[in-house]
Amino acid sequence: MKPAPFDYIRAETREDALAALSEHGEAARILAGGQSLLPMLNMRLATPSVIVDTYRLSRAAQIREAGDAVEIEAGVTQARLLGWDGLAKALPLFAKALPWVGHAQTRARGTVCGSVAHADPSAEIPLCVAVLGGEVVLSNRRKSRKVASGEFHIGMMMTDRRDDEMLTALRLPRAKPGEGYGFAEYGRRHGDFAVVACAAKVTADSITFGVGGVGDTPVVARWDALDGSALDDALNACAWGLGARDDVHADARMRRDLVRGLGRRAIEAARREITA
Amino acid sequence: MTTLSKDDTTLIRLTLNGREVQGRASPRLLLSDFLRHELGATGTHVGCEHGVCGACTVRVDGVMARSCLMLAMQAEGAQVDTVEGLAPQPDRLSVLQAAFRRHHALQCGFCTAGILMSLDTLLRDEPDADRTRIEEVVGGHLCRCTGYAPIIDAALDAAAELRGGDHV
Ligand SMILES: Cc1cc2nc3c(=O)[nH]c(=O)nc-3n(C[C@@H](O)[C@H](O)[C@H](O)COP(=O)(O)OP(=O)(O)OC[C@H]3O[C@@H](n4cnc5c(N)ncnc54)[C@H](O)[C@@H]3O)c2cc1C
Ligand code: FES
Ligand code: FES
Numbered sequence: 001m002k003p004a005p006f007d008y009i010r011a012e013t014r015e016d017a018l019a020a021l022s023e024h025g026e027a028a029r030i031l032a033g034g035q036s037l038l039p040m041l042n043m044r045l046a047t048p049s050v051i052v053d054t055y056r057l058s059r060a061a062q063i064r065e066a067g068d069a070v071e072i073e074a075g076v077t078q079a080r081l082l083g084w085d086g087l088a089k090a091l092p093l094f095a096k097a098l099p100w101v102g103h104a105q106t107r108a109r110g111t112v113c114g115s116v117a118h119a120d121p122s123a124e125i126p127l128c129v130a131v132l133g134g135e136v137v138l139s140n141r142r143k144s145r146k147v148a149s150g151e152f153h154i155g156m157m158m159t160d161r162r163d164d165e166m167l168t169a170l171r172l173p174r175a176k177p178g179e180g181y182g183f184a185e186y187g188r189r190h191g192d193f194a195v196v197a198c199a200a201k202v203t204a205d206s207i208t209f210g211v212g213g214v215g216d217t218p219v220v221a222r223w224d225a226l227d228g229s230a231l232d233d234a235l236n237a238c239a240w241g242l243g244a245r246d247d248v249h250a251d252a253r254m255r256r257d258l259v260r261g262l263g264r265r266a267i268e269a270a271r272r273e274i275t276a
Numbered sequence: 277m278t279t280l281s282k283d284d285t286t287l288i289r290l291t292l293n294g295r296e297v298q299g300r301a302s303p304r305l306l307l308s309d310f311l312r313h314e315l316g317a318t319g320t321h322v323g324c325e326h327g328v329c330g331a332c333t334v335r336v337d338g339v340m341a342r343s344c345l346m347l348a349m350q351a352e353g354a355q356v357d358t359v360e361g362l363a364p365q366p367d368r369l370s371v372l373q374a375a376f377r378r379h380h381a382l383q384c385g386f387c388t389a390g391i392l393m394s395l396d397t398l399l400r401d402e403p404d405a406d407r408t409r410i411e412e413v414v415g416g417h418l419c420r421c422t423g424y425a426p427i428i429d430a431a432l433d434a435a436a437e438l439r440g441g442d443h444v
Binding site for chain 1: 277278279280281282283302303304306309325326327330333339340341342344345346347349350394398412413415416
């Protein structure tokens with residue numbers, strides 16, 4: 001199908017985009033990489049009256065290391081982050097998870113911030129942001145605010161973004177010595193959305209464990225350095241607590257099984273990688 | 277900042293396979309439809325229009341792109357390469373195209389233009405791409421006929437030939 005008619009605004013700069021949002025508010029929709037929005041326009045699941053095209057911001061968008069954080073500006077594509085030579089050291093969890101985000105062809109245009117803004121419950125990037133405890137920077141014409149990812153993602157494809165705001169950057173804590181990261185996913189085909197995705201960050205005495213694809217938003221649990229049957233019990237309780245539902249891809253029971261199995265795999269992989 | 281109202285059209289200029297071309301587009305016109313219906317470049321096929329099948333894959337400013345997930349407006353000033361640009365001469369196939377022919381890597385051919393554009397880009401950017409990389413990139417496409425094996429064989433063969441080695 002084809003998109004319903006809309007007015008088009010091409011922003012050359014962030015200021016252009018914010019001015020357009022302040023003028024059109026709720027009627028406007030930002031177009032970033034288009035890898036989620038265009039399918040929604042084509043299927044007429046979205047019928048905005050104004051499209052604010054921010055793709056040209058990609059040219060100037062930066063990946064910046066600022067102290068113990070990495071800042072990824074709106075417009076940085078998933079392919080660019082995956083090819084960034086600092087990735088494995090600064091954001092090992094992203095190095096593991098990004099190859100699971102769609103295909104080379106969609107990562108070439110799809111943006112990192114666009115995935116966070118889109119807030120699909122099965123998306124890998126919001127899951128990793130949640131496990132890392134990242135922050136989202138939201139700006140309107142006058143000011144910027146920072147929101148913790150857990151407060152930003154409030155429901156299935158629902159966020160705390162206001163109509164005149166754009167997600168201008170993502171701030172993620174850099175990996176530190178003594179941490180290890182793991183990621184495991186099951187989908188119908190590689191490149192399809194996850195049925196269940198699990199991400200883990202571990203230290204010698206703690207586990208931060210996140211699940212995507214089951215709840216309406218990524219769900220994060222924090223445990224002591226559990227092992228053996230205590231870890232199985234924690235994963236089992238977590239799996240039951242997610243309120244898994246049946247759909248065409250998997251029933252609730254299969255989803256709980258996947259959380260237990262992939263969860264253990266992600267945590268064990270993370271443990272093997274704890275850096276000195 | 278450029279704006280275009282939904283009822284208007286504008287002139288889009290871009291470089292298609294090295295030639296300057298132009299055509300008119302309204303804001304909602306997809307790049308895939310602009311190529312096919314405005315510019316008459318019907319080599320690019322359209323399967324699903326939601327990014328899944330890969331039939332519409334082209335190269336925009338050097339990177340692979342689903343043309344059904346781009347607006348024609350977004351291609352203003354861009355370098356767009358499509359399957360029509362692969363053959364070096366009207367009566368000669370590219371190394372990759374010839375390998376597809378030798379290996380029977382197409383049957384109905386509906387998926388072929390998109391797969392060729394992805395693989396042509398891969399082999400340009402990564403001449404040493406191995407089977408894993410090739411499978412990964414072909415994984416972004418659906419082919420209902422071949423079962424993929426001949427496509428992978430053709431790509432490996434073309435990669436070897438482009439590196440100056442023997443056919444596999
Ligand atoms: C075949 C296929 C497979 C895919 N598989 C996966 C997968 O496995 N995992 C996965 O996570 N994703 C997957 N995706 C989606 C992914 O590719 C998208 O890139 C991502 O979800 C959205 O990023 P985008 O830059 O393309 O945003 P767009 O599609 O341009 O925008 C998406 C939404 O976010 C809003 N938005 C974008 N940027 C901003 C901003 N800066 N501020 C405010 N709002 C903004 C838009 O208004 C829109 O509502 C797939 C897509 C396709 C076509
Ligand atoms: S038509 Fe574009 S991906 Fe299927
Ligand atoms: S050759 Fe028929 S779909 Fe691939």
